[in-house]
Amino acid sequence: MDHAQFRLVIPSQTRYLNLVTGLAKRASLVAGLDDATAAKVSIAVDEAVTNVILHAYGGEGEHSVELELRFTEQALEIHIWHSGRGIRGDQLVLPDPKEYIKHPRKGGLGLLLMSRFMDEVQFKADEVSGRNECCLIKKIS
Amino acid sequence: MADLSIAVRQVGEVAVLLPAGFINAHTVREFEEALEGLVQDGRYLILLNCKDLNYISSAGLGAIMGLIETVREHGGDILLSNLQDNVFAIFDTLGFTQLYRVFTDEDQAMAAAVPERKG
Numbered sequence: 001m002d003h004a005q006f007r008l009v010i011p012s013q014t015r016y017l018n019l020v021t022g023l024a025k026r027a028s029l030v031a032g033l034d035d036a037t038a039a040k041v042s043i044a045v046d047e048a049v050t051n052v053i054l055h056a057y058g059g060e061g062e063h064s065v066e067l068e069l070r071f072t073e074q075a076l077e078i079h080i081w082h083s084g085r086g087i088r089g090d091q092l093v094l095p096d097p098k099e100y101i102k103h104p105r106k107g108g109l110g111l112l113l114m115s116r117f118m119d120e121v122q123f124k125a126d127e128v129s130g131r132n133e134c135c136l137i138k139k140i141s
Numbered sequence: 142m143a144d145l146s147i148a149v150r151q152v153g154e155v156a157v158l159l160p161a162g163f164i165n166a167h168t169v170r171e172f173e174e175a176l177e178g179l180v181q182d183g184r185y186l187i188l189l190n191c192k193d194l195n196y197i198s199s200a201g202l203g204a205i206m207g208l209i210e211t212v213r214e215h216g217g218d219i220l221l222s223n224l225q226d227n228v229f230a231i232f233d234t235l236g237f238t239q240l241y242r243v244f245t246d247e248d249q250a251m252a253a254a255v256p257e258r259k260g
Contacts, residue, residue: 039227046198050166108253109199
């Protein structure tokens with residue numbers, strides 16, 4: 001497969017989540033992933049974009065979220081850019097599922113799903129543009 | 142088609158909630174309100190029949206987590222049935238299948254729910 005990539009920009013509104021997750025699922029199938037894996041990729045993308053809308057932008061709907069899908073022989077990469085509040089990979093603390101079950105509470109599960117369902121989850125900041133990126137990678141076996 | 146529609150029916154002591162579509166950050170409030178409505182009515186024995194649920198994100202899981210202690214404190218429970226593979230994978234990946242009882246179909250869930258309530 002040739003290396004291919006395309007971009008989609010959505011407003012920072014949760015009403016577009018279904019559009020984005022549907023796209024992620026279809027892209028996964030095009031990349032050669034199976035149905036079950038495609039469903040997991042779509043969930044990971046949902047969680048990542050939801051984090052951007054609700055946390056990076058604080059629920060403000062007038063901003064933009066940019067997604068880029070990159071198809072290579074080895075992997076499907078989904079890059080998500082925003083100009084809101086960023087997080088660094090070394091700041092992340094994933095909840096322990098066993099502890100979570102002992103002490104149930106809302107929140108904290110999205111990052112865990114992302115990390116379990118993808119092969120790599122990276123958070124980066126571009127100091128030149130001032131934008132932040134979440135990169136999700138699923139390898140094609 | 143709406144992202145999410147929710148039907149509720151009462152079968153004996155069990156309130157059966159049937160979400161159809163997608164539960165994500167956009168639709169979760171509707172799902173949460175349906176669950177909260179049951180609890181406010183004192184209907185603490187709840188079965189989530191997920192046969193038409195295509196997708197649930199952590200927002201939806203959080204809504205369930207937010208009420209589980211309340212229903213159990215009142216002698217009830219939240220049971221799950223008819224999970225599609227991808228929905229089961231989410232629950233299982235997070236270890237929630239240890240916290241909630243999951244049944245293949247509604248009949249099995251009903252059989253387990255009612256004796257529990259009486260016992």
